[in-house]
Amino acid sequence: MTNAVFYLFATLAVVSACLCILQRNPVSAALWLVSTMFSLAAIYVLLDAQFIAAIQVLVYAGAVMVLFLFVIMLLNLGHTSSDIRGPSGVAAAIVLVGLLAIELFTLWRYTPRRLAAELAQAPAFGDPGAAFAAGEFARQETAARGVVGAIATPLFQTYLIPFEITSILLLAAIVGAVVLAKRKV
Amino acid sequence: MTISHLVWLAVAFPLAGFLVNGALALGRPQAKGLVSVVGAGTLIAAFGVALGVFLELLRQPPEAPIIVSLWPWMPVGRLQVDLAFQVDQLSSVMLLVVTGVGSLIHLFSIGYMGEDPGYARYFSYLNLFVVFMLVLVLGANFPVLFIGWEGVGLCSYLLIGFWFSEKANADAGKKAFIMNRIGDFGFLVAMFFIWRAFGSLNFTDVLARAPTVLQQGGALVTAITLFLFLGCTGKSAQIPLYTWLPDAMAGPTPVSALIHAATMVTAGVYLVARTNVLFAMAPVSSTVVAGIGALTALFAATIGLRQYDIKRVLAYSTVSQLGYMFLGVGTGAYVSGVFHLVTHAFFKALLFLGSGSVIHAMHHAYHATHSHEDAQDMRNMGGLKQYLPVTFWLMLIATLAIAGIPPFSGFFSKDEILAAAFARGAGQPVYYLFYAMGVITAFLTAFYMARLMAMTFLGPNRTGDRERGHLHEAPWIMTGPLLVLGLLSAVGGAFNLPGFLGGHAALEHWLEPVMARGVALFGLEMPQGRTELFLIGGAVLVGVVGLVAGFRVTLSGRILPAHDAPPDTGFALVLNRKYYIDELYDRVVVRPLVWLSRVVLWKGVDQGVVDDAAVNGSARLSRGLGWLGSRLQTGQVGVYVVLFLVGALWVLSAVAR
Amino acid sequence: MLLGPSLLLSAILFSLGVAGVLLRRNAIVLFMCIELMLNAVNLTFVAFAQLYGASGYIIVFFVMTVAAAEAAVGLAIILAIFRHKQSVDLQNINLLHG
Numbered sequence A: 001m002t003n004a005v006f007y008l009f010a011t012l013a014v015v016s017a018c019l020c021i022l023q024r025n026p027v028s029a030a031l032w033l034v035s036t037m038f039s040l041a042a043i044y045v046l047l048d049a050q051f052i053a054a055i056q057v058l059v060y061a062g063a064v065m066v067l068f069l070f071v072i073m074l075l076n077l078g079h080t081s082s083d084i085r086g087p088s089g090v091a092a093a094i095v096l097v098g099l100l101a102i103e104l105f106t107l108w109r110y111t112p113r114r115l116a117a118e119l120a121q122a123p124a125f126g127d128p129g130a131a132f133a134a135g136e137f138a139r140q141e142t143a144a145r146g147v148v149g150a151i152a153t154p155l156f157q158t159y160l161i162p163f164e165i166t167s168i169l170l171l172a173a174i175v176g177a178v179v180l181a182k183r184k185v
Numbered sequence B: 001m002t003i004s005h006l007v008w009l010a011v012a013f014p015l016a017g018f019l020v021n022g023a024l025a026l027g028r029p030q031a032k033g034l035v036s037v038v039g040a041g042t043l044i045a046a047f048g049v050a051l052g053v054f055l056e057l058l059r060q061p062p063e064a065p066i067i068v069s070l071w072p073w074m075p076v077g078r079l080q081v082d083l084a085f086q087v088d089q090l091s092s093v094m095l096l097v098v099t100g101v102g103s104l105i106h107l108f109s110i111g112y113m114g115e116d117p118g119y120a121r122y123f124s125y126l127n128l129f130v131v132f133m134l135v136l137v138l139g140a141n142f143p144v145l146f147i148g149w150e151g152v153g154l155c156s157y158l159l160i161g162f163w164f165s166e167k168a169n170a171d172a173g174k175k176a177f178i179m180n181r182i183g184d185f186g187f188l189v190a191m192f193f194i195w196r197a198f199g200s201l202n203f204t205d206v207l208a209r210a211p212t213v214l215q216q217g218g219a220l221v222t223a224i225t226l227f228l229f230l231g232c233t234g235k236s237a238q239i240p241l242y243t244w245l246p247d248a249m250a251g252p253t254p255v256s257a258l259i260h261a262a263t264m265v266t267a268g269v270y271l272v273a274r275t276n277v278l279f280a281m282a283p284v285s286s287t288v289v290a291g292i293g294a295l296t297a298l299f300a301a302t303i304g305l306r307q308y309d310i311k312r313v314l315a316y317s318t319v320s321q322l323g324y325m326f327l328g329v330g331t332g333a334y335v336s337g338v339f340h341l342v343t344h345a346f347f348k349a350l351l352f353l354g355s356g357s358v359i360h361a362m363h364h365a366y367h368a369t370h371s372h373e374d375a376q377d378m379r380n381m382g383g384l385k386q387y388l389p390v391t392f393w394l395m396l397i398a399t400l401a402i403a404g405i406p407p408f409s410g411f412f413s414k415d416e417i418l419a420a421a422f423a424r425g426a427g428q429p430v431y432y433l434f435y436a437m438g439v440i441t442a443f444l445t446a447f448y449m450a451r452l453m454a455m456t457f458l459g460p461n462r463t464g465d466r467e468r469g470h471l472h473e474a475p476w477i478m479t480g481p482l483l484v485l486g487l488l489s490a491v492g493g494a495f496n497l498p499g500f501l502g503g504h505a506a507l508e509h510w511l512e513p514v515m516a517r518g519v520a521l522f523g524l525e526m527p528q529g530r531t532e533l534f535l536i537g538g539a540v541l542v543g544v545v546g547l548v549a550g551f552r553v554t555l556s557g558r559i560l561p562a563h564d565a566p567p568d569t570g571f572a573l574v575l576n577r578k579y580y581i582d583e584l585y586d587r588v589v590v591r592p593l594v595w596l597s598r599v600v601l602w603k604g605v606d607q608g609v610v611d612d613a614a615v616n617g618s619a620r621l622s623r624g625l626g627w628l629g630s631r632l633q634t635g636q637v638g639v640y641v642v643l644f645l646v647g648a649l650w651v652l653s654a655v656a657r
Numbered sequence C: 001m002l003l004g005p006s007l008l009l010s011a012i013l014f015s016l017g018v019a020g021v022l023l024r025r026n027a028i029v030l031f032m033c034i035e036l037m038l039n040a041v042n043l044t045f046v047a048f049a050q051l052y053g054a055s056g057y058i059i060v061f062f063v064m065t066v067a068a069a070e071a072a073v074g075l076a077i078i079l080a081i082f083r084h085k086q087s088v089d090l091q092n093i094n095l096l097h098g
Helices: A002-022 A026-046 A050-074 A087-121 A133-156 A160-181 B008-027 B032-059 B089-112 B119-138 B142-160 B167-198 B203-213 B219-235 B244-250 B253-262 B264-274 B276-280 B283-304 B310-330 B334-368 B389-403 B409-425 B430-457 B476-496 B506-522 B529-556 B570-576 B578-632 B637-656 C003-023 C027-052 C055-085
Strands: B066-076 B079-087
Touching: A002 A026, A002 C003, A002 C027, A026 A050, A026 C003, A026 C027, A050 A133, A050 C027, A050 C055, A087 B637, A087 C003, A133 A160, A133 C027, A133 C055, A160 C055, B008 B032, B008 B119, B032 B089, B032 B119, B066 B142, B079 B089, B079 B119, B079 B142, B089 B119, B089 B253, B089 B264, B089 B334, B089 B476, B089 B506, B119 B142, B119 B253, B119 B264, B142 B167, B142 B219, B142 B244, B142 B253, B142 B264, B167 B203, B167 B219, B167 B244, B203 B276, B203 B506, B219 B264, B219 B276, B219 B283, B244 B253, B244 B310, B253 B264, B253 B310, B253 B334, B264 B276, B264 B310, B264 B334, B264 B506, B276 B283, B276 B310, B276 B506, B283 B310, B283 B409, B283 B430, B283 B578, B310 B334, B310 B409, B310 B430, B334 B389, B334 B409, B334 B476, B334 B506, B389 B409, B389 B430, B389 B476, B389 B529, B409 B430, B409 B476, B409 B529, B430 B529, B476 B506, B570 B578, B637 C003, C003 C027, C027 C055
Parallel strands: none
Antiparallel strands: B066 B079
16 A cells, blocks of 8 residues: 555656656746655655655745745746757766666665665564664654654754754855845945 | 105196186286296296105105005095005106196296287196196096096197187187097096906006906906007097197197197006006007007108198197007007107107297297288298207207107107017017008108208298398297207107117116016017117118108208199198098098987987977976866856766766776 | 665656756756755655664755755845846856856
């Protein structure tokens, strides 16, 4: 059952992504990207990352993509000529993406071997997923504190400093965006 | 402290003279009086030291050479070379000759060069030359000798090209130096061989150990001696490196007298005499030395027959007499070679200085009438006997000496050499040929010297009516040294009077400790009794006949002044043009070398490879690489993204492997 | 276990993002493809978080934050360039060429 749902949303994500990169109209491209993000949020839920799914929709689809749409409309980009590169660009894209795909595929095939090695070190369990202590611990946390609590604990304890620095980063981004987009007065 | 240990003073005095005169030349060239005193005074002081050393050695002959080491020059690993002087019988004789004849020539120069603006420079160079020549003869090891060897070559260049504003003079200086350098290469190679074989470069070491270290008649000792002889052919103007000496007459006449008659050119003979053991152990080399000596003697004498410049005749005469000396040392008669060196210094210096006196008078005459005739061309002279009597009589003494007429000095030395060659012929027949060549050369020597005397001093005067009134004898400062040299040329034979004529063979006994080993190894038996008398008679006869023939032939024909004289024809032309050897060298050696230097090494290597390929090429390479780099910066994001991605893929591939 | 399929999906989405970056000339659409790539990476982290614990979620959190900041600043830059050149076509923006 889970698999079927997964494959459904996966297909949806891939199709949306393809359409996103091939659409001539930037608004259409943005909307298809939103669709991809929704699909991914669904997959996150399937992967037991409900909180992440929520903030994916809230932040990514809700804030970032809206920003994109605002800017597109601000610039009045509407119906321009196709901005997809010519044959040379397509050739380069095919070659490079092909290489990338090959490499990623190789890495993907490697994962089971590595996982098998780690499994071999762990004591035998019924559920292979339970062999990984950290993941098991995370599940226990989720059971104890809820989904949000399971993330909040490491965030405000182990990763406090990156958290604070990120806030400064956001501050810098805000200031930068404001300054850059300002009209010269 | 014995005087021998102060022998370095003999070098220090002229060195001080060089420095003082050099400073004066740069600062106050008009202080001619001071220059004269310093220049000649230091030489006379050096002669005093030489005399002191000689007398001390005479009083108490040393068993071994006295080595005066000044400081350790090259202590490098196994090589230990000190700047050391060696005082023994041979070096004391050379010391006396160099400082003695040198002093006389310095005195002569005061008069001869008196009006020259480069007076101070001249004396500084002359003093420097004496310094190097003394280092050469006093050296206790090969490198110190080589310092002197090279130094005299340098001073020869400086003095030949003394009036360098004329291109011909500068060229002559260069020619002398370069030909010397070819010989120096031979010397260096020989030194390397000696170092390899002996591990030491000191004369005492090498000469004592030579019979044990080297194989008698072997390849190594032959190679060493042949390379040493190559150096000698360069320095002493033998075939094939003799052509610089006639050109060297471009320098002032006292220079020709000192350097190219009495001292520098004899350095080669001195070297062979010093290393007599090595040459005695290599019969092949000795034969080569004697052969080239005889051949050069004959060859140069024939050229001298047809030269018109008075100094040129004397130059070829010097080359020829040097050939005699090499014939002597090549035959194992080392003492005879050195003896002829000493007597030749006397009479050749006298001849050159006498010709200097003649040229001085001719110059004055032509200068007074603003004529542009050649003051050195004998066809412009004639009948000078009544204007320069002292010069005439003294040069006549020298002529008789060089022709080998008894009782003058040249007779004794030349006769000994010819006798030695004849004696050697008994063992090696080729030496009979050398003897024959020597006899013919004796005849030619007498002939051309008589021709010189006749053309210059006898017969009608061809100088010109207006000039005649200005011809006069040289001042006493110039004729004084001539007198001393004349005396020595006359009685110098007493130095080595052979036994049967009532003498003590003084020089031979004196030099015996130095030459004994070589003479013993060579095994020469001098002729005795009737053979000896027969040889002496033959030599004298040849000399007399040559003189008479020379005078008669020259005075019989009518000689025209140079500007009227018809050019030579036929074989006479060939002789006058020195067998076209200079042209041959030019075509065969000089032009290919210049072509090689200009086309291959300059344009090809220097401009092409070094400048163009290496220097400019690396610049072009950098430019090219930079250009390539600039192509990457198109400013277009798309290109940057692609590059970005390529880099990322590369890194990823390392993980994916 | 959805780990394998998730990783494969992530790889595909990433490749599509790269293709989009290489193919499009419009600066804003380029940005969107970059966001697509970031999303693909987020998926990877979330997939591995099942095995390796909450760190995966934390990283995703931060990635989203940074992506948001980056989008804001990047779009501001594009706005500024548009005001200058009246175009967002990347081929026309080459003042930094050497």
